[in-house]
Amino acid sequence: MVNAVEWKEGAVRLLDQTKLPTEVVFVDCKDVETVAKGIKDLWVRGAPAIGITAAYGIALAAMKISAKSFDDFYKQLLPSCDLLAATRPTAVNLFWAIERIKETAQAHRTEPPDALKKILLEEAHAILREDIAMNRAIGKFGAALIQKGSGVLTHCNAGALATGGYGTALGVIRSAWEVDKKIAVFADETRPVLQGARLTAWELAQDQIPVTLITDNMAGFFMKQGKIQCCVVGADRIAANGDTANKIGTYSVAILAKEHGIPFYVAAPSSTIDFNIASGDQIPIEERNHTEVTHMGGKQIAASGISIANPAFDVTPAKYITAIITDKGAFKPEELIKLKISRA
Amino acid sequence: MVNAVEWKEGAVRLLDQTKLPTEVVFVDCKDVETVAKGIKDLWVRGAPAIGITAAYGIALAAMKISAKSFDDFYKQLLPSCDLLAATRPTAVNLFWAIERIKETAQAHRTEPPDALKKILLEEAHAILREDIAMNRAIGKFGAALIQKGSGVLTHCNAGALATGGYGTALGVIRSAWEVDKKIAVFADETRPVLQGARLTAWELAQDQIPVTLITDNMAGFFMKQGKIQCCVVGADRIAANGDTANKIGTYSVAILAKEHGIPFYVAAPSSTIDFNIASGDQIPIEERNHTEVTHMGGKQIAASGISIANPAFDVTPAKYITAIITDKGAFKPEELIKLKISRA
Numbered sequence: 001m002v003n004a005v006e007w008k009e010g011a012v013r014l015l016d017q018t019k020l021p022t023e024v025v026f027v028d029c030k031d032v033e034t035v036a037k038g039i040k041d042l043w044v045r046g047a048p049a050i051g052i053t054a055a056y057g058i059a060l061a062a063m064k065i066s067a068k069s070f071d072d073f074y075k076q077l078l079p080s081c082d083l084l085a086a087t088r089p090t091a092v093n094l095f096w097a098i099e100r101i102k103e104t105a106q107a108h109r110t111e112p113p114d115a116l117k118k119i120l121l122e123e124a125h126a127i128l129r130e131d132i133a134m135n136r137a138i139g140k141f142g143a144a145l146i147q148k149g150s151g152v153l154t155h156c157n158a159g160a161l162a163t164g165g166y167g168t169a170l171g172v173i174r175s176a177w178e179v180d181k182k183i184a185v186f187a188d189e190t191r192p193v194l195q196g197a198r199l200t201a202w203e204l205a206q207d208q209i210p211v212t213l214i215t216d217n218m219a220g221f222f223m224k225q226g227k228i229q230c231c232v233v234g235a236d237r238i239a240a241n242g243d244t245a246n247k248i249g250t251y252s253v254a255i256l257a258k259e260h261g262i263p264f265y266v267a268a269p270s271s272t273i274d275f276n277i278a279s280g281d282q283i284p285i286e287e288r289n290h291t292e293v294t295h296m297g298g299k300q301i302a303a304s305g306i307s308i309a310n311p312a313f314d315v316t317p318a319k320y321i322t323a324i325i326t327d328k329g330a331f332k333p334e335e336l337i338k339l340k341i342s343r344a
Numbered sequence: 345m346v347n348a349v350e351w352k353e354g355a356v357r358l359l360d361q362t363k364l365p366t367e368v369v370f371v372d373c374k375d376v377e378t379v380a381k382g383i384k385d386l387w388v389r390g391a392p393a394i395g396i397t398a399a400y401g402i403a404l405a406a407m408k409i410s411a412k413s414f415d416d417f418y419k420q421l422l423p424s425c426d427l428l429a430a431t432r433p434t435a436v437n438l439f440w441a442i443e444r445i446k447e448t449a450q451a452h453r454t455e456p457p458d459a460l461k462k463i464l465l466e467e468a469h470a471i472l473r474e475d476i477a478m479n480r481a482i483g484k485f486g487a488a489l490i491q492k493g494s495g496v497l498t499h500c501n502a503g504a505l506a507t508g509g510y511g512t513a514l515g516v517i518r519s520a521w522e523v524d525k526k527i528a529v530f531a532d533e534t535r536p537v538l539q540g541a542r543l544t545a546w547e548l549a550q551d552q553i554p555v556t557l558i559t560d561n562m563a564g565f566f567m568k569q570g571k572i573q574c575c576v577v578g579a580d581r582i583a584a585n586g587d588t589a590n591k592i593g594t595y596s597v598a599i600l601a602k603e604h605g606i607p608f609y610v611a612a613p614s615s616t617i618d619f620n621i622a623s624g625d626q627i628p629i630e631e632r633n634h635t636e637v638t639h640m641g642g643k644q645i646a647a648s649g650i651s652i653a654n655p656a657f658d659v660t661p662a663k664y665i666t667a668i669i670t671d672k673g674a675f676k677p678e679e680l681i682k683l684k685i686s687r688a
Contacts, residue, residue, distance in 0.1 A: 021647040155561075187650075189637070191535060191559035194645055197638075202647035212651040215535035215637060217499075217560040217593025221658040224595065249561025251568065255603045256596060293533070293559060294541075299641045301538055303365040303546035306531075307556040314565040 001206065004049045004161045005056065007125065010063070012056040016043040017161060021202040032061040032080045039087040039094075042193065046162020047236045047272060048131050051093030054084040055124035058101045062117045073113040074105060089284045090245055090313050092237040092274045097127055131164035134269040134327035135171040142172030142232065142267055142325040148181050150229035153219060153257075155188040156247035157199035158234025158267065168267040169232040170203060172325060177209050185211040186228055188219060190247060192292040192310065216249050223260040231257045235268035235324075240340070242318030242333020243280025244268075248311055254320035263322040270326040275340045280315035288312045345550065348393045348505045349400065351469065354407070356400040360387040361505060365546040376405040376424045383431040383438075386537065390506020391580045391616060392475050395437030398428040399468035402445045406461045417457040418449060433628045434589055434657050436581040436618045441471055475508035478613040478671035479515040486516030486576065486611055486669040492525050494573035497563060499532040500591035501543035502578025502611065512611040513576045514547060516669060521553050529555040530572055532563060534591060536636040536654065560593050567604040575601045579612035579668075584684070586662030586677020587624025588612075592655055598664035607666040614670040619684045624659035632656045 002024065006013050011028040012035050019025045027043060029035045035057035038044055044053050061080035067073035081098050088094055104123045108116055146152065152173055159170030166174060176183050185204055190196035197213055204211040214222065222228050231253055237245045244250070244266050257264040277283065290308035294300060302308070318333035328339060346368065350357050355372040356379050363369045371387060373379045379401035382388055388397050405424035411417035425442050432438055448467040452460055490496065496517055503514030510518060520527050529548055534540035541557055548555040558566065566572050575597055581589045588594070588610050601608040621627065634652035638644060646652070662677035672683060 022644055188561070189535070189646070191533070191561060197646035201650045205647050205649045210651065212653055213637060213646055214653050215560070215592070217532070217535060217596055218653060218655065218658075220596035220599060221592060221655055222653070224658075248559070248565060252561055252564035252596065252600055255564060256599055259599045259603070293557060296640045296645065297643045299643070300366055301640065302533070302541035302557055303543075303549050305549045306545045307554065309556055309558050309562060309566070311562065311565055314562075314568075 001160050001165065003165065004046070004163070005044055005053045007056055007121065012053065012060055014038045014043045014053065015161070017045060017199060018042055020198045029060070032057045032083060035060060036083050036087050039084070045195070046158060046234065047091035047093040048163040048168065048269060049161070050088060050091050051097035052124070052128050052131060052164050054094050055097040055101050055127045057084050058098065059121040059124045062120050065113065067113050070109040070113070073116065077105065089286050090236045092272060096271050100127065128164040131269065132166055135163055135166040135168055137327040138168050138267050138269065138325050139166060139171035139175030141330050142265065143175035143179055143181065145265065145323065145325070145330060146172070146176045146181055146183060147229060149183070150181065151184050151186060151227045153186040153188065153228045153231045153253065154200060155196065155233045155250050155253050156190045157195040157203070159200055159203045161199050161203055162234060168269065169234045170200065172232050172265070172267050173209065174207065185209060186222060187211050187213050188216045188249065188253070189213060190249065191216055195247070219253055220256045223256055223262060228262060230263045230265060232265045232267055235266050235272050236313055237283050238266065238268060238273045238324060239277045239280045239283065240273070240275045240336065241279050242321055242324060242336055244316045244321060245280060245283045245313045246316065248314050251314040251316045254316045258320050264320055265323055265325055266321055267325040270328050270339050273336060273339060280317065283315055285314070286312040345504050345509065347509065348390070348507070349388055349397045351400055351465065356397065356404055358382045358387045358397065359505070361389060361543060362386055364542050373404070376401050376427060379404060380427050380431050383428070389539070390501060390578070391435035391437040392507040392512065392613060393505070394432060394435050395441035396468070396472050396475060396508050398438050399441040399445050399471045401428050402442065403465040403468045406464050409457065411457050414453040414457065417460065421449065433630050434580045436616060440615050444471065472508040475613065476510055479507055479510040479512055481671040482512055482611050482613065482669055483510065483515035483519030485674050486609065487519035487523055487525065489609065489667065489669070489674060490516070490520045490525055490527060491573060493527070494525065495528050495530060495571045497530040497532065497572045497575045497597065498544060499540065499577045499594050499597050500534045501539040501547070503544055503547045505543050505547055506578060512613065513578045514544065516576050516609070516611050517553065518551065529553060530566060531555050531557050532560045532593065532597070533557060534593060535560055539591070563597055564600045567600055567606060572606060574607045574609060576609045576611055579610050579616050580657055581627050582610070582612060582617045582668060583621045583624045583627065584617070584619045584680065585623050586665055586668060586680055588660045588665060589624060589627045589657045590660065592658050595658040595660045598660045602664050608664055609667055609669055610665055611669040614672050614683050617680060617683060624661065627659055629658070630656040
């Protein structure tokens, strides 16, 4: 399995996912500006992978600072944190990872800057390792919910490519496959950026897990035909009440699932839950470049002289979510509060 | 307004809609085989336009027959009818138009073949003229149902390009616009063939009707935002109970509309109703070439080594349909039987 993000010889190595599935290209980011560009331009995407990338990006920026005092070091580090925080507004993991690195720096303020640089890099490594471990836990809890022989619909890519490895929604699918549940996966292609067609289908094909690619508007058809027994998606941010921001189209999938009596699961590390916001209404939705809708591979596919909308995410209200599968177990949306108590 | 299909100097002139919106190319089909290819390869699409094209295709085939007797003439005409009938399985207008031309021939069997050729061409012209008149009637009945200032969502292209002119769903939209209802149109791009992005958006832009293009998976998002007050789509075949076959994704739009309490209208000439089938379960669904999903403009956009599904249509059960807007008026699905009685 390729890594979406890793630390490689003093650089942040990103798989340029915009080139998939026809090309597998890695970019070694040697400065934080390139890391920020990589997040913004979707070389790396998926909330957990974005968080890991940002952590490494700060560690990379730290390497270049020549400061004698902590205060001086920290002051020089902050602009890089701000640069990274400004790349994508919706994924909470981005802000969470940046805060964690900043707190790590503060916690070790008595260390000399050169030692601190190593500590920050170690912390980024820890975030990556923990992410993979969390995904394996999510996978185990999720697989228990999936009936043998199920058709499982997923939307976008919440896979190894969206995380440190193994994946969240695809972690559930991988885990179910590994324990021989004999599932069949349906992958929504996920317009406009086609993460389902380009990434999820590619990732599952690499692991020999059977996958059928459909366009987003076919999901209802296959639910009605009885081919889909459950839905599993990732999350970019989950509010305290369970409302979940995820890739545009997730909300529609959840409504279709409800109408067909099919369980709808969200799989995400517990760090995706933002207890600072009471409901999904407070989650900012990123509007992306309109050429993502009007062009494909540089070719114009839509009429000229029209308006375009391109919200990158939508919010699925908690009432449509059967359970949120985390590294701490699967919870009904109204039970998330238990995680807050255990986090405190 | 360009014509999707017309009779031009002894040929069937089709607008090659696969080239839109970047190129406006007409093909003069000089034999029935080219007409059949034009239907199969989607140069012309949309149930009413397919019917008109098939009628002209038979008239064109008739021109080339040199027979002395009616029986001989008719026997030579049948293979062309069969060829055209085999192009697309779902649109009832195709079979309806072919039957109408065959019946016209039978009704004039005492005419010499050369006179009959003119009669068949006149009948094709009549089908085209009647289609436009029906669309204007549909538009008028439909516009009455649309509230001033509404956001109107449409899926695929049921416009001038899908008909003899003016359109069915887009006829309703055009008519509402003409009577100053100040509507704002949302057009689903309609993967995989992008009829919404390429055709509906283009057609409405030509008429200066405001249109916002969205990907199919954004419809729920904009309904939740309160931007969409009703949905209007076309139909490829309507069963006696009101179940409606239309472009893949229509069923999902109908469910989303129901969940948001938004009326969902089907606009179609009454000839689209197939009283020979009791319910939508009996409507065959065409499975189209998988490269429509995996490639765009010749470029591969999906992973290799995976399964693909490409049903071209789905069936929306009558229970999701607020009204079926026909040239005879708007009917609740359970009221369609009135049209059967008036047709008998």
